[in-house]
Amino acid sequence: MATEIPSIPDLETAQVSTQTVHADSNTGFCSTVFLQKVKTNLVFRSKWAELNGAMGDLGTYIPIVLALTLARGLNLGTTLIFTGIYNIITGAIYGVPMPVQPMKSIAAEALSEADFGVPEIMAAGILTGGVLLVLGVTGLMQQVYKLIPLSVVRGIQLAQGLSFALAAVKYVKTKQDLPKSKSLGNRPWFGLDGLVLCIVCVCFIVIVNGAASKNHGCETREEGTDDHDYDQQVEGRRKRTSRVRKLIFSLPSAFLVFVLGVVLAFIRRPKVVHEIKFGPSSLEIVRISKHAWKKGFINGAIPQLPLSILNSVIAVCKLSSDLFPGKDFSATSVSVTVGLMNLAGSWFGAMPCCHGAGGLAGQYKFGGRSGACVALLGAAKLILGLVLGNSLALILNQFPVGMLGVLLLFAGVELAMASRDMNNKEDSFVMLICTSVSLVGSSAALGFLCGMIVFVILRLRSWTKGQPFSTIWTRQNPEQP
Structure with a gap:
């Protein structure tokens, strides 16, 4: 067939x-x-640890957003909704507690200048986001990341960490008027926002998160007991001690401190319950005039860009590779996500945001290890933004500022500790020059510039000693083989 x-x-x-x-x-x-x-990326490594880690970023987030809401009329509800979405997306993409923080330089300008209002804030955010997006898409950000020496990056991280820690001490030590960014005298020892409460919170967090060494204790033999009975007694004590230690060290310290602060906020002003209005804020496009675009670019975007490039992209990439080996994120991807966040939300009045090494360090310090940490925080922001809207500002305004300072203190210290790997004198010298200028000059860009100049001079000095020209820009010590 x-x-x-x-x-x-x-x-x-x-x-x-x-x-x-x-x-x-x-x-x-x-x-x-x-x-x-x-x-x-969204798997919970440990439910309590991830929940606790989500609180590590609130020490910087709440004061800035609350101050802008009360002083400049920032739409808190819209900011919560958009930043909540950002948190969920970044957690799903990166798989680490990648933070979403307000742009600090823009916030500082808005709080210091009365005529720098919401239109100027949003213009600065859109322009900053646009530049970062272009740098990311073209691959220029990745080239910048490769060229900047590790010692200079560590200097920026150390300066930012110490800046957070100093601000935290100020929050704890003195009463604060957040909308005006002013100190109002020494904080009282006692009260619902007193020094004693802050000290107790610090000690509690240190005991839970900082006491990692094993306590072997001294066992004494009671007279009249044989070896077998004595061994059983010692083993029983060790088991009981182990259970108690395990229970204490597993407590979500930062989460408990935050919950206590919320409870104290209602106790300090019970009438706030009747002032809450449920429902999301109205979503409107911000009208930005030509004058607002100009002012936003000159006074907002230009000072913010160096900080965003150095701390929100380069320092974040380096810190994430240090804390999470095997998860090395390119400067291109981080720059693109920061750019897209601001090009999406700033048109609707959401506070311009970026990633930040301080937030990443803080969330890691308190137990955040996966994207579920920030996704959980994002879901909470999203729910609060939809349910309470701007009414949440009434509650946060009563939150003990000293307790926010406690959370910020540990985030700053954790970020500063990332610089401990500068083991040779030359790299430490460059790092400390960069840190000193950044802190005294209150400018990360100025510190970066001075650090780069010193780094190049030291490399040229080594080259004149007979070192090959190729070692000028290596990240290793020229004296090493």
């Missing part, structure tokens, strides 16, 4: 069908891989 040979059109149809099946298979495979990666 003869076999029927298909015609050429039939063969072409079959080939097209096969290609379609392969394309659909590839698409399905890519979708499956992407969903699996997102699922993995």
Whole structure:
């Protein structure tokens, strides 16, 4: 029986069908891989630890956002909704507690200048985000990341960490008028926002998070007990001690401190319950005039760009590789996400945001290890923004500022400790020059410039000693082989 040979059109149809099946298979495979990666990034390593870690960023987030809400009319509800979405997306993409923080230089300008209002804030955020997006898409940000020496990056991290720690001490030591960014005298020892409460919170967090060494204690033998009974007694004591230590060290310290602050906020002003209005804030596009664009660019975007490039992109990439080996994020991706965040939310009045090494260090300090940490925080922000809107400012205004200072203190110290790997004198010298100028000059850009100049001079000095020209820009000590 003869076999029927298909015609050429039939063969072409079959080939097209096969290609379609392969394309659909590839698409399905890519979708499956992407969903699996997102699922993995959002897995809770430890429920209490991830919840506790989510509180590590609030020491910087709450004071800035609350101050702008009360002083400049920032839409808190819209900011919470957009930053909540940012948190969820970044947690799913990166799989680490990648923070979402307000842009500090823009916030500082808004709080210090009365005519720098919401339109100027949003213009500064859009322009800063646009520049970062261009730097990321073109690959220039990755080149900048490769060229900046590790010692200079550590100097920026140390300066930012110490800046956070000093601000935290100020929050704890003196009463604060957040809308005016002014200190109002020494904080009283006692009260619902007193020094004693802050000291207790600090000690509690140190005991839970900082007491990691094993306590072997001294066991004494009671007279009249044989070796077998004595061994049983010692083993029983050790088991009981181990259970108690495990219980204490597993407590979500930062979360408990934050919950205590919320409770104290209602106790300090019970009438706030009747002032709460439920429902999200109205979503409106911010009208930005030509004057606002100009002022936002000159007074907001230009000072913010160096800080965003150094601390929100380069320092974050380096710190994430230090804290999470194997998860090295490119400066390109981080720069693009920062740019897209601001190009999306700033048009609607959401506070301009970026990633920050301080927030990452703070969340890691308190137990954040996966994207679920920030995704959980983002879900909480999203719910609060939809349910309470701007009414949440009434509650946060009563939150004990000293307790926010406690959370900020540990975030700053953790970030500053990232610089401990500068083991040789030359790198330490560059780092400390960069840190000193950044702190005294109140400018990360100025500190960065001085650090780079000193680094180049030291490399040229080594080159004149006979070192190869290629060692001028290496991250290793020229004296090393």
